[in-house]
């Protein structure tokens with residue numbers, strides 16, 4: 156018989172800072188109101204783990220004292236939001252979306268932009284940049300000449316996230332070898348340079364991407380519609396009404412005939428599904444305004 160193993164209960168875990176359920180609930184409320192991210196009681200340990208370094212940095216002795224601080228101090232509140240977000244991403248994550256884009260839209264879009272037209276792409280919730288860089292690498296392949304011609308024309312890739320720290324990593328465009336493992340070798344030798352343990356994305360690609368802070372729940376300053384939007388693996392953190400509102404706004408910002416790509420465990424809300432045709436794995440063609 157396997158002996159029973161006693162697991163420590165949440166309350167018996169030794170913590171550096173005093174942290175009670177009401178602290179978790181106060182932080183969860185602020186995060187939900189600002190970012191739409193749900194943090195149910197089961198996430199208390201995760202919240203503590205992400206907030207504790209901020210409590211220490213502010214030289215406080217409890218999470219309760221930290222909550223009092225962030226109720227007053229807007230800058231520190233932003234640091235808390237930054238610390239709380241989950242930024243997991245990867246180069247060529249769910250690569251079938253980039254393949255779909257390259258086959259379905261890119262022949263038409265590249266022709267349009269090279270013929271003097273305009274092309275706009277949006278990586279919404281881009282985290283540390285792997286998603287928009289993968290998107291460009293997949294589009295240009297190993298053809299640097301094509302990239303040069305397209306990037307001199309009216310082509311823009313907007314990449315946004317609410318977290319300033321991941322945007323700083325994205326803008327720097329320098330990644331360790333472990334992160335670059337999923338970049339296909341031919342693309343790696345075309346678009347990355349530097350010692351193999353830490354390489355930097357070609358400035359031509361880096362400068363082609365406008366990395367900007369943007370809260371998906373807040374105001375969107377962009378005018379004009381996008382030809383394709385990746386909004387992947389962020390809606391999983393939202394409740395159903397937030398997802399439906401966000402998806403309706405994404406649809407409004409997408410050209411008819413444009414593509415919306417969402418994460419593998421995400422689905423379109425019933426309220427917006429009629430505006431799209433499902434054309435592949437979590438790949439949606441906008442068919443109706």
Ligand SMILES: C[S@@+](CC[C@H](N)C(=O)[O-])C[C@H]1O[C@@H](n2cnc3c(N)ncnc32)[C@H](O)[C@@H]1O
Pocket residue numbers: 189190191192240241242243244245248279280281282283286315316317318321369370371372386387388389418
């Ligand atoms: C798990 S990452 C996904 C990154 C990338 N899209 C991918 O699929 O690999 C989720 C990202 O969403 C961002 N995020 C969370 N809530 C947000 C919000 N309300 N507005 C904008 N970005 C948000 C986080 O900062 C994080 O970088």
